[in-house]
Amino acid sequence: MTQAPINGQAEGGLEPIIRCRGLTRTYIKGDNTITPLAELDLDVARGEFIALMGPSGSGKTTLLNLVAGIDKPTSGSLRVGGVELADVSPSRLAAFRSEYIGYVFQLYNLVPVLTAYENVELPLLLHRLSGRERHQRVATALQLVGLADRHDHFPRQLSGGQEQRVAIARAIVTDPRIIVADEPTGDLDKESAAAVMALLEQLTAEMGKTIVMVTHDPKSAAHASRVLHLEKGRLVVQDERFATLAGA
Amino acid sequence: MKRLPLEYAVRNLARSPLRLVLSVVGSALVVLLVFAAAAFARGMEHSLRASGSSSTVIVLGAGSEESIERSEIGSSVASLIAASVRGIRTRAGVSYVSAEVHVQLPVFLAGPATPEGDERHPPEDSEDAPLTLVRGFTPSAFLVHPQVQIVEGAMPRVGYDEVMVGTLSATKLGVAPDELAIGRRLWLAEKLWTITGRFAAPATVMEAELWAPLTDLKLATTRETDSCVLVALDTAEFADIDAFCKQRLDLELAAMPESEYYSKLGEFYAPVRAVVWITAALIGLGGLFGGLNTMYAAFASRVRELAMLQCLGYSRPALIVSLVQESVLATAAGGLLGAAIGLLLLDGVAVRFSMGAFGLRADAAALSLSLGAAFALGLFGALPPAWRCLRLPIPEALKTG
Numbered sequence: 186m187t188q189a190p191i192n193g194q195a196e197g198g199l200e201p202i203i204r205c206r207g208l209t210r211t212y213i214k215g216d217n218t219i220t221p222l223a224e225l226d227l228d229v230a231r232g233e234f235i236a237l238m239g240p241s242g243s244g245k246t247t248l249l250n251l252v253a254g255i256d257k258p259t260s261g262s263l264r265v266g267g268v269e270l271a272d273v274s275p276s277r278l279a280a281f282r283s284e285y286i287g288y289v290f291q292l293y294n295l296v297p298v299l300t301a302y303e304n305v306e307l308p309l310l311l312h313r314l315s316g317r318e319r320h321q322r323v324a325t326a327l328q329l330v331g332l333a334d335r336h337d338h339f340p341r342q343l344s345g346g347q348e349q350r351v352a353i354a355r356a357i358v359t360d361p362r363i364i365v366a367d368e369p370t371g372d373l374d375k376e377s378a379a380a381v382m383a384l385l386e387q388l389t390a391e392m393g394k395t396i397v398m399v400t401h402d403p404k405s406a407a408h409a410s411r412v413l414h415l416e417k418g419r420l421v422v423q424d425e426r427f428a429t430l431a432g433a
Numbered sequence: 434m435k436r437l438p439l440e441y442a443v444r445n446l447a448r449s450p451l452r453l454v455l456s457v458v459g460s461a462l463v464v465l466l467v468f469a470a471a472a473f474a475r476g477m478e479h480s481l482r483a484s485g486s487s488s489t490v491i492v493l494g495a496g497s498e499e500s501i502e503r504s505e506i507g508s509s510v511a512s513l514i515a516a517s518v519r520g521i522r523t524r525a526g527v528s529y530v531s532a533e534v535h536v537q538l539p540v541f542l543a544g545p546a547t548p549e550g551d552e553r554h555p556p557e558d559s560e561d562a563p564l565t566l567v568r569g570f571t572p573s574a575f576l577v578h579p580q581v582q583i584v585e586g587a588m589p590r591v592g593y594d595e596v597m598v599g600t601l602s603a604t605k606l607g608v609a610p611d612e613l614a615i616g617r618r619l620w621l622a623e624k625l626w627t628i629t630g631r632f633a634a635p636a637t638v639m640e641a642e643l644w645a646p647l648t649d650l651k652l653a654t655t656r657e658t659d660s661c662v663l664v665a666l667d668t669a670e671f672a673d674i675d676a677f678c679k680q681r682l683d684l685e686l687a688a689m690p691e692s693e694y695y696s697k698l699g700e701f702y703a704p705v706r707a708v709v710w711i712t713a714a715l716i717g718l719g720g721l722f723g724g725l726n727t728m729y730a731a732f733a734s735r736v737r738e739l740a741m742l743q744c745l746g747y748s749r750p751a752l753i754v755s756l757v758q759e760s761v762l763a764t765a766a767g768g769l770l771g772a773a774i775g776l777l778l779l780d781g782v783a784v785r786f787s788m789g790a791f792g793l794r795a796d797a798a799a800l801s802l803s804l805g806a807a808f809a810l811g812l813f814g815a816l817p818p819a820w821r822c823l824r825l826p827i828p829e830a831l832k833t834g
């Protein structure tokens with residue numbers, strides 16, 4: 186059943202940073218079994234920028250949540266950064282997220298009672314750092330997203346695009362290897378969306394981050410190095426450049 | 434476990450000022466009530482404990498051990514005991530033996546003396562008159578009740594129908610303190626008595642009594658018997674007095690350490706204290722349910738934010754700690770407020786009571802109990818809602834509005 190991985194980079198001997206084999210997630214609701222993700226095989230190499238596309242309900246968020254370690258597979262194998270996530274305890278999983286993952290949400294999810302600076306600082310409080318070092322990192326992250334002058338602003342004082350950039354600063358401040366983003370431009374106007382996409386692209390190009398992004402917007406997807414299409418929990422087509430059929 | 438900074442909990446308090454005010458005022462009220470209940474129970478216990486000494490023995494009529502007021506003994510008992518039992522305390526040849534009459538009498542205030550002369554009769558409507566304990570005493574009473582101190586005026590003289598009043602007797606009678614000022618008069622047992630002095634007996638039941646010379650009181654109430662004899666022991670033991678009572682069967686006496694008498698009295702009032710505690714507990718429970726609701730509303734609006742924090746790597750226990758901190762901060766602020774009000778308003782406040790009157794005791798025990806209640810309110814008011822709001826799996830919680 187397991188077939189050749191979609192991406193050939195694993196053959197170089199270096200394990201891909203994300204490696205799914207027969208990855209399945211099912212929900213049992215009463216008599217119904219819903220399978221948002223079925224027998225998925227996928228390799229993602231370090232530094233790739235993946236765009237996940239597909240109709241609503243096709244399992245994009247489910248896949249993203251599995252990779253981010255906030256959900257657990259029902260069956261199959263999911264290795265992220267060499268760790269088999271299916272076997273990890275909840276508390277180890279929280280530590281894994283803190284170290285490996287930066288999560289960017291569609292609705293930013295900033296804490297309204299904290300300033301931009303404090304929001305970005307939140308994930309760093311889980312790391313062993315001196316106060317100086319922490320300040321340095323927060324300042325650098327806010328600088329990178331172009332909001333160095335907004336340290337003391339509360340989310341309600343920022344535009345949607347600025348909020349999302351603060352959220353990106355929060356996602357990268359711990360220097361995670363993987364950034365997952367669920368429709369990060371879904372709530373933004375064109376210009377803000379372009380700015381956010383440019384920023385994400387910069388993260389892979391300049392910092393070598395691996396990004397997995399869900400999007401409905403082909404323009405956003407165009408920034409990715411690879412586009413994957415999900416349908417009913419299965420990968421359908423890789424992007425045109427490879428034009429390989431996965432699954433059936 | 435890596436925790437969220439306390440600052441986060443503090444800022445969250447400010448999210449809804451109305452809710453904050455509600456939590457603070459609510460817990461202040463609960464704490465004040467718990468404080469009042471504790472001060473009441475402590476005051477009552479203290480008053481009963483301080484009233485009885487273990488080295489003093491009460492001799493009263495056999496069969497009336499429960500109540501001195503019902504007891505009747507011969508008026509020669511005091512001198513018989515003083516003469517027969519060795520090892521009773523003495524000073525300058527005077528034995529510490531006090532014959533007393535304890536009687537509940539209706540009291541009518543009569544105002545100050547007037548030159549036109551006195552009214553001849555007490556008011557008729559004796560039904561409404563407040564009852565108070567009147568104690569007939571001799572100077573020996575001061576020997577066996579060393580707590581009693583005359584703080585104003587003088588001791589009543591024998592033969593002049595004079596009385597002295599305890600500092601809490603106005604409270605006990607439910608009248609303004611100057612109604613019992615020195616020089617005022619009152620009707621007792623169809624006689625007009627003049628107040629000559631005021632005495633204190635800190636934290637004892639005696640503070641609510643009226644004291645009159647033994648012979649005058651017996652005359653006024655047309656009784657020949659005493660109620661009891663109090664004996665302070667030196668080298669003698671309780672058993673010696675007890676033996677005397679058992680040998681002199683003709684006198685029909687029973688002996689009991691004074692401390693035991695009051696602890697029995699305390700047991701008698703235990704149900705009253707229980708009711709007070711239960712009331713306080715019910716109010717606390719009401720406060721707890723109110724708190725549960727408030728905190729649930731507060732946390733439920735943050736389910737998505739709590740899921741986000743978990744995405745960042747914060748553990749559920751860390752989030753629960755933060756939510757509990759938030760809640761305890763509010764109830765502790767309310768608790769301090771309630772306790773401060775309690776300390777200002779409650780301490781020493783006299784409470785009228787069938788037994789007499791006593792002062793509320795807002796002491797360290799009552800204070801720590803009420804502050805503990807504030808803490809418990811914050812803790813148990815937050816735990817179930819926190820648990821409920823963190824129960825959803827993270828992916829589902831992220832989808833909530």
Ligand SMILES: Nc1ncnc2c1ncn2[C@@H]1O[C@H](COP(=O)(O)OP(=O)(O)O)[C@@H](O)[C@H]1O
Binds near residue numbers: 239240246247248
């Ligand atoms: N917690 C859940 N319980 C039951 N069904 C779920 C749950 N989460 C997702 N699903 C179902 O799984 C399917 C895929 O969901 P999702 O991954 O969110 O899709 P999308 O591609 O739109 O992000 C949907 O049919 C959804 O209803």
Ligand SMILES: [Mg+2]
Binds near residue numbers: 245247367
């Ligand atoms: Mg989705």
